[in-house]
Amino acid sequence: MTAKLPHHTTEGAPAAPALLLGSSVGTSTALWDAVAPELTTTHRVVRWDLPGHGKSPADLIGPGATVADLAALVLALADSLGIDRFAYAGVSLGGAVGLHLAAHHPERVESLAVICSSAHFGGSARWEERAALVRREGLASLAESAPDRWFTSGFTVPRLVDDHRNADPGAYAACCDALAAYDIRDALPTITAPTLVVAGREDPATPPAHAREIADAVPGASLTELAGASHLAPAERPEAVTAALRTHLTGTAASGMAVRRAVLGDAHVDRAQGNTTPFTARFQDFISRYAWGEIWTDPTLAHRERSMITMTALVAHGHYDELAMHVRAARRNGLTPEEIGAVLLQTAVYCGVPAANSAFAVAQRVLAEE
Ligand SMILES: O=C(O)CCC(=O)CC(=O)O
Numbered sequence: 408m409t410a411k412l413p414h415h416t417t418e419g420a421p422a423a424p425a426l427l428l429g430s431s432v433g434t435s436t437a438l439w440d441a442v443a444p445e446l447t448t449t450h451r452v453v454r455w456d457l458p459g460h461g462k463s464p465a466d467l468i469g470p471g472a473t474v475a476d477l478a479a480l481v482l483a484l485a486d487s488l489g490i491d492r493f494a495y496a497g498v499s500l501g502g503a504v505g506l507h508l509a510a511h512h513p514e515r516v517e518s519l520a521v522i523c524s525s526a527h528f529g530g531s532a533r534w535e536e537r538a539a540l541v542r543r544e545g546l547a548s549l550a551e552s553a554p555d556r557w558f559t560s561g562f563t564v565p566r567l568v569d570d571h572r573n574a575d576p577g578a579y580a581a582c583c584d585a586l587a588a589y590d591i592r593d594a595l596p597t598i599t600a601p602t603l604v605v606a607g608r609e610d611p612a613t614p615p616a617h618a619r620e621i622a623d624a625v626p627g628a629s630l631t632e633l634a635g636a637s638h639l640a641p642a643e644r645p646e647a648v649t650a651a652l653r654t655h656l657t658g659t660a661a662s663g664m665a666v667r668r669a670v671l672g673d674a675h676v677d678r679a680q681g682n683t684t685p686f687t688a689r690f691q692d693f694i695s696r697y698a699w700g701e702i703w704t705d706p707t708l709a710h711r712e713r714s715m716i717t718m719t720a721l722v723a724h725g726h727y728d729e730l731a732m733h734v735r736a737a738r739r740n741g742l743t744p745e746e747i748g749a750v751l752l753q754t755a756v757y758c759g760v761p762a763a764n765s766a767f768a769v770a771q772r773v774l775a776e777e
Contacts, residue, residue, distance in 0.1 A: 412484050414462035415455040419447035424517070424665075425493040426450035426656065427481065429501025431523070431639065432582045433546075433553060433571035435461030438498060440566075441645030442652070449657055450494065455484055457500065459578020461570060472581040474500075474589045478507040482515065494656055496520035498641060499613060500582055503528075503589055506621070509602070510594040514677060518661055519598070520652055522605040523638050525617035526624070527590040534587035538580040545576045557639045559609050564642045595624035599683040599691065601664070602628040603655040605648060607636030626688030629655075660692065663700025670703060670710060670736045710740040715750050722754040722766045730766060734773040744774050 416436055426446060430438040436454035443452050457477070459465035468476050481504060485493055494517050497505040502524025509516045528534060541549065550572035554563040602625045606618030615632050622630035631651045636644040655661070668676050683691045703713060714737035721730040737747055747770055755763035 410483055411464055411467055412487055413455045413458065413467060413480050414464075415453055415484055415488075417451060417453050417488070418443060419449075419451040421451055423447075423449065423451040425485070425488075425490040426452050427485065427490075427493050427495045428452060428454045429481070429495070429497030429504050430454070430457060430460070431499035431501055432457065432579065432586070433460070433549070433557075433574060434498075434567050434639065435570040437461070437566050437570060438639060438641055440642075442641045442649045445649045446652060446656070449653075453484070453488065453490070453493075455481060457578070457582055459575030459581075463578075465575035465578040468578060468581045468585075470577075470581055470584060472585045474503050474507045474585050474591075475511070477504045477582075477585060478511070481508065482512065485515065491515070492517045494518045494520075494661070496522060496652060497524065498522045499524050499638065500586060503586075503591070506591050506595070506598070509598045509600045510591060513599055513680060516600045517664065518601045518603075518656065520603040520605065520655055521618075521621055522648065523607050523610050523613050523618075523636075523640050524604075524621075525613040526592045526595055526621050528586045528613070531587035534583040538583035538587070541576045541580045541583065546572055546574055546579060556612060557637060558643055559635060559637045562637075562643055564639070567639065567642060592620070592624070595621060596626065596688075598625045598628075599680050599688055601655070601660040601692065601695070603651060604628055604630045605640060605651055606630070606632045607638060607640045607643070608632050608634050609636065610638045610640075612638045627692035659696045659700030659704075661700075662704050663695040663698070666703045667695060667699040670699075670714075670739060671732065672735070672739065675732065675735075711737070711742055714740045714742055715746075718747070718750050718766075719754055719758070722751065722762050723758040725762060725765070727765055727769050730769050731773050734770045738774075738777070747774070 428439050435456050439454050446452050456463035458467035495505045502521040505519050505521055509519045553568050553571045604618045604622040606615040622628045633640050633644050633647050641648045717733050751763055751766045
């Protein structure tokens, strides 16, 4: 039997890196209408609807739902689309799902953007009351007041307010249950994905202080505050959100990570990321941005030339563990065993015969493992 999945749309080249976009309570994939098309130039963009919102079935979740339940739906959706690792951006509850994924499934999340969201939604009482109200009376009155909660004065997006009115009350209330129970503050320091946090300066639901709390706790996270934006920044300031996401997704950390994976292999990078601790996270972020994002991405020299330079420097300094890794990288960058031998022979002249002797032993072992 096939499991039921959230409704989704996909845009962009199927072979491009995947970017999953999550929306907030009361809205739908339409929240991303003014942002997503621009991101398809670099990404396969998958937008998903919360249960009972947009075109998603309502019975994907029920009373007592959690953010973990929603995250499981996102992983099932990604699996169904053949997507292993993905960049993720989400607004409010959609952002909370992103934080959960990055904290509890780090092997799936390449990078994270948390927009107008929070690590806790201000205590459970408010959401318990709202869930009870919606279960009792439906969504009409809440939809009426949505523009005041979502946008700066005088601004609105009728399509999103319609989405709110037309959401399934039971599923909306279950999303409120998830917001009531959610508090991920303790796990924030364990997040290793490059993280961008975006706040709307006039957001009454998840004010900038909530964004700062996330950015202060997630190692290496960056923070952007948007003037003239309230809770639904992608709808109200789409150009600013697009620019922030574009820089985040294609900036040095992201492109560095892509090159690092191409040169060192997924297995090595996954292991390094999996072993990252709050103590080492800033160093991991630093090497992704600096060594890989600035130096190895510089097209002036080919990767095979950079491999030759790197092996030589590692021999010169006696870094033989790193040399083993870079002999594997050199093979991935197209050097033959003969060419690697020629590089090491030259190091005998410039770094010394004992250093080259140890290097040959390391390289021989690595090549024998192929
Ligand atoms: O609609 C609101 O009042 C804001 C709800 C909230 O903060 C959670 C969300 O937007 O996903």
